Amino acid sequence: MDFALTNEQEMLRTSAREFLEVECPRSLVREMETDDTSHYPELWQKMADLGWLGLPFPEQYGGAGLSFQDMAVLLEEMGRFLLPGPFFSTVVLCGQAILEAGTSDQKADFLTKIASGKLIMALALTEPSAHYQAGGISVRADLSESNYVINGIKMFVSDGQTADYFIVVTRTNEGANPREGISLLLVDARSPGITVNPLRVMGIDKQAEVVFQDVRVPSDHLLGPAGEGWALVEKLLAWGATGKCAESVGGGQAALDLTVEYVKTRQAFGQPIGSFQAIQHHCANMLTDVDTSRWLMHQAAWLVDKGEFQSPEISKAKAWTSDAYRRVTTLAHQCHGAIAFTKVMDIHLYHKKAKINEILFGDAAFHWEKIAGAL
Amino acid sequence: MDFRFSPEQQAFQNEVRDFILTEVPQELRWCERTAFTDALWPAVLETRKKLAQKGWATMHWPVEYGGQGASHIAQTLLVEELAYWGMPQAITVDDGPNLIGPTIIRFGSDHLRKTLLPSIASGETYWCQGYTEPGSGSDLAAVRTTAVQDGNHYVINGQKDFISGAARADWIHILARTNPEAPRHRNLSYFVVDMRSPGITLSPLDEAQGRSGMLNEVFFDNLRVPAENLVGERNEGWQVAMSTLNLERSGIENVGHARSFLKDIVTYARETVHDGESLLNIDRVSSKMAEMAVKIEACRLAAYRVAWLRDKGLNPDYESSMSKLLSSEMWQQFTDAVMQVLGHYGPLESDSRYAPLKGRIEEAYIGSIFETIYEGTSEIQRNVIAQRGLGLPRR
Ligand SMILES: Cc1cc2nc3c(=O)[nH]c(=O)nc-3n(C[C@H](O)[C@H](O)[C@H](O)COP(=O)(O)OP(=O)(O)OC[C@H]3O[C@@H](n4cnc5c(N)ncnc54)[C@H](O)[C@@H]3O)c2cc1C
Numbered sequence: 001m002d003f004a005l006t007n008e009q010e011m012l013r014t015s016a017r018e019f020l021e022v023e024c025p026r027s028l029v030r031e032m033e034t035d036d037t038s039h040y041p042e043l044w045q046k047m048a049d050l051g052w053l054g055l056p057f058p059e060q061y062g063g064a065g066l067s068f069q070d071m072a073v074l075l076e077e078m079g080r081f082l083l084p085g086p087f088f089s090t091v092v093l094c095g096q097a098i099l100e101a102g103t104s105d106q107k108a109d110f111l112t113k114i115a116s117g118k119l120i121m122a123l124a125l126t127e128p129s130a131h132y133q134a135g136g137i138s139v140r141a142d143l144s145e146s147n148y149v150i151n152g153i154k155m156f157v158s159d160g161q162t163a164d165y166f167i168v169v170t171r172t173n174e175g176a177n178p179r180e181g182i183s184l185l186l187v188d189a190r191s192p193g194i195t196v197n198p199l200r201v202m203g204i205d206k207q208a209e210v211v212f213q214d215v216r217v218p219s220d221h222l223l224g225p226a227g228e229g230w231a232l233v234e235k236l237l238a239w240g241a242t243g244k245c246a247e248s249v250g251g252g253q254a255a256l257d258l259t260v261e262y263v264k265t266r267q268a269f270g271q272p273i274g275s276f277q278a279i280q281h282h283c284a285n286m287l288t289d290v291d292t293s294r295w296l297m298h299q300a301a302w303l304v305d306k307g308e309f310q311s312p313e314i315s316k317a318k319a320w321t322s323d324a325y326r327r328v329t330t331l332a333h334q335c336h337g338a339i340a341f342t343k344v345m346d347i348h349l350y351h352k353k354a355k356i357n358e359i360l361f362g363d364a365a366f367h368w369e370k371i372a373g374a375l
Numbered sequence: 376m377d378f379r380f381s382p383e384q385q386a387f388q389n390e391v392r393d394f395i396l397t398e399v400p401q402e403l404r405w406c407e408r409t410a411f412t413d414a415l416w417p418a419v420l421e422t423r424k425k426l427a428q429k430g431w432a433t434m435h436w437p438v439e440y441g442g443q444g445a446s447h448i449a450q451t452l453l454v455e456e457l458a459y460w461g462m463p464q465a466i467t468v469d470d471g472p473n474l475i476g477p478t479i480i481r482f483g484s485d486h487l488r489k490t491l492l493p494s495i496a497s498g499e500t501y502w503c504q505g506y507t508e509p510g511s512g513s514d515l516a517a518v519r520t521t522a523v524q525d526g527n528h529y530v531i532n533g534q535k536d537f538i539s540g541a542a543r544a545d546w547i548h549i550l551a552r553t554n555p556e557a558p559r560h561r562n563l564s565y566f567v568v569d570m571r572s573p574g575i576t577l578s579p580l581d582e583a584q585g586r587s588g589m590l591n592e593v594f595f596d597n598l599r600v601p602a603e604n605l606v607g608e609r610n611e612g613w614q615v616a617m618s619t620l621n622l623e624r625s626g627i628e629n630v631g632h633a634r635s636f637l638k639d640i641v642t643y644a645r646e647t648v649h650d651g652e653s654l655l656n657i658d659r660v661s662s663k664m665a666e667m668a669v670k671i672e673a674c675r676l677a678a679y680r681v682a683w684l685r686d687k688g689l690n691p692d693y694e695s696s697m698s699k700l701l702s703s704e705m706w707q708q709f710t711d712a713v714m715q716v717l718g719h720y721g722p723l724e725s726d727s728r729y730a731p732l733k734g735r736i737e738e739a740y741i742g743s744i745f746e747t748i749y750e751g752t753s754e755i756q757r758n759v760i761a762q763r764g765l766g767l768p769r770r
Binding site for chain 1: 507512513514536537580581582590650659711715719720721722726727737741747749752753758
């Protein structure tokens, strides 16, 4: 066993922190909370220049060829700084899916554009049923000559309002098993028949409803084999869940750091409130939650790199971290008292983010069921 | 023992419900975030006056001060019913009838009783409370605002922080330091102050919950207050304030809210079908709701016990802390449980057309965080229960 980051990972972390400290100040995060898209093109281009937008792609597509464990290090810092915008959707989800399942033409086209900051993508997976099981996929894509014709509604599409292109998870066949007959399609967001309705959710995340009405997509826009797309969705769910864990670890750590700093200085009854055992116990619980989340997350990322996307350890990480991040930010609020009720402080941003991350790619109850199935 | 409402109390409960359903504008239901806006405040004021005309606002006051001498159980029932229908705090736990009125009755001079109680009883004045300061939250006795006597007046200087409803208030009750030499707890005096006095300025705080103008910083700059506005004896304001704050600590409001939400979320779960199965048939959903029903019941009894103690003429002490602690934490767990049932639909903001339960949950979830902060934090309530309820040593 080895619980240490590699030297390269340490360097990535340090440079990410230094960059985000300057380029992603809280003033920007607060501004993006009320922005329609939370996409900030100037920052996006800088991230492309740093090589972040191509981080997991091979060099031939302008990427850096790093592992998912390296990605987790970066995502943790992004979570710490509450980086707004479509990085997760574009790179962690869509980019990796194309790298995994795309044809060489698709890779050359999409990955190069993503890495250079010229293409923003979003994953259109969940539907009004709002869960992550294969049975929830009912958006139809019917083959008509050389086109797929898509009809139906995708809901809670992260960054749906910003994306140039979608990966749409569709049903092309009704099989006996809901996992059969699922196909993923690469769809231009400006295709006729697509309507994007932004949904307002708490915090900095942006989600949209995406309605498909007779949207025609050339059949060579299929990503991966027709009818066998669920295997790729499962990989997407593993990247998504593990990636959200990494963000949550960073956010939880930030909320803890802010709290520890505050309770050392805030005075009540002639002493710093951090000297009261009630407050110390809160902080101890927060640290325990953050530390355990971090190791579960790193283990999950390590399994992803080994290709063990089905491992229950990934579900364990997401189940635990979903609740832990929420507990940590709730306690952070509790230790701050009324001051964190105002927008002068940042705790509320983490608290809202924790709820969003809890739900994305399955909450604790969803993953407990998966774990139970594997016991 | 008897845990039912009497027939009269049941009839009263029905009467209150009918009143809310027929005489209170619909838009006042679940409007905490917007109650203080120009759009809603006139309706809030109007409803407060109607409650006063019915005699309900001050029903628990003694008859000689314009009350009905009603039981605290009945008054708690009133608040529970108002909360059940989502009335905002400016109506459910109105400071005037609930806190400052009883304080003036107990500690105030005849002059204050004569001049202030009628307008409170008629719902014409709206009161806010000014205790917290930047350096004095849980540690209330650390108040730095000073009041220096100058003939028939006190001259007050200082700052109060996080004052709810200050921008709409006609009056404020405050603690100020009147004897800098005396030890803590013996140097404070309690004043009532007309918010329109020169020397008061407000500065609204930008709230994380999205309400605006609701919480304010209140500044006193050479504010002159008539000496007769002192409530209780000079330098004995601590005792008066403790009595006021103890009146505030009841959990019944959150019980009313939670009972109403529980009914709606059960309906939602029954009607929401996933893959051919109603959500209510999923074990973890139904057992979560059952767990919440248990918590609500525990909180409800804790709150009514406080009322019962008051009716017996006993002075509830740690019992009020217990009620406040339990129900504020219940409300946090409850809103989170509802969020979990709603999944992706939970965080939708209230104006979204897809937001379930009429968009109430996102606001309630964020707002619930502060229930365990104001009116005394959970840590302070636990200290009170341990020290005053169990006699455990102070550190
Ligand atoms: C929505 C809202 C509305 C409010 N409205 C009003 C109002 O109308 N009027 C008014 O006067 N005030 C109001 N307040 C302020 C409220 O009363 C204070 O926030 C509260 O008393 C706590 O004080 P504080 O925020 O300064 O926290 P602090 O006292 O600084 O406490 C910070 C943390 O330290 C803990 N702590 C402090 N002392 C101890 C101890 N001895 N042992 C263990 N833990 C301890 C607390 O429990 C808390 O977790 C409001 C607050 C909010 C959030």
